[in-house]
Amino acid sequence: MTDAMFAAPGTFRRGNLHTHSTRSDGVLDPAEVCRRYQAEGYDFIALTDHFVGAFGYPITDTTPYRNNAFTTILGAELHSGAMSNGELWHILAVGLPTDFAPSNTPTFQPVPDQESGAEIARRARDSGAFVAIAHPEWSGLTTEDARTIEAAHAVEIYNHGCAMGCDRPHGFYTLDQLLTEGRKLDLCATDDAHFSEPDHFGGWVMVKAQENDPDALLEALKAGHHYSSQGPLIHNVIWEDTRVIVESSAVTSVILQGAGTASLAVHGDSMTRTEVPFGRCAGSPFLRLTVMDRAGKRAWLNPVYRD
Incomplete structure (x- = not known):
């Protein structure tokens, strides 16, 4: 979705x-x-x-x-x-x-x-x-x-x-x-x-x-x-049952966060379409996303709620 x-x-x-x-x-x-x-x-x-x-x-x-x-x-x-x-x-x-x-x-x-x-x-x-x-x-x-x-x-x-x-x-x-x-x-x-x-x-x-x-x-x-944002652009976000797909300007990290210590990060070079599995975030009542570019500049998505 x-x-x-x-x-x-x-x-x-x-x-x-x-x-x-x-x-x-x-x-x-x-x-x-x-x-x-x-x-x-x-x-x-x-x-x-x-x-x-x-x-x-x-x-x-x-x-x-x-x-x-x-x-x-x-x-x-x-x-x-x-x-x-x-x-x-x-x-x-x-x-x-x-x-x-x-x-x-x-x-x-x-x-x-x-x-x-x-x-x-x-x-x-x-x-x-x-x-x-x-x-x-x-x-x-x-x-x-x-x-x-x-x-x-x-x-x-x-x-x-x-x-x-x-x-x-x-x-x-x-x-x-x-x-x-x-x-x-x-x-x-x-x-x-x-x-x-x-x-x-x-x-x-x-x-x-x-x-x-x-x-x-x-x-x-x-x-x-x-x-x-501090610089990166987020073009689209698609939420699926077990993962999220993030389309963005070129970034080196996409980080998914949930309640408590739940998080999962995907790192790479010049990523513009990144798939992040929910992993430990799967049971969290909320999820939010950070993307980070090579200069350390970040962009943040509003939380989404899974109820």
């Missing part, structure tokens, strides 16, 4: 879901951020400035920078309530309405009488946004913390800014713990670009949509019709 995303109509569009500008703590104005992403071959971005009072609770208007070849989705990085470590939650919300009500978050320090992270995430999802748990490793997120964000569509599993700035880029542990507990979640790779260091053009999503239109892209994100 062809993976549902590849069977769906449409074209893959490259986009970044996590970006900052001078409307919060970025160093470039929104127009220049959009110009640079389009110049680098992106089809869309979401400019997600920090939604705190110190910056005026911005949902940055990027509609003037849309054109026939490039579009934008409105969004923000939401903050409210403390995690277990006492620090403020970071929740990525893509597709927010412009009248999304401010939280009681004057700065990056938690204060009494705030919404919890779970509450502001639920409010964002109910308003129509695609919601992701941002940079779990950087945040020092516990599984208990992550468990509370029931409104999440996805976990940010690679954050390029966190890779370059502190070498804490991942969210795989958080994702796999939640998957093992039975949650059904997607994953996303992002830049979290501020342009204050080499934190840009390093992680993105490939979204399958019929139009490069904000509404169509948002619908596809929420449907799970996207994969994440």
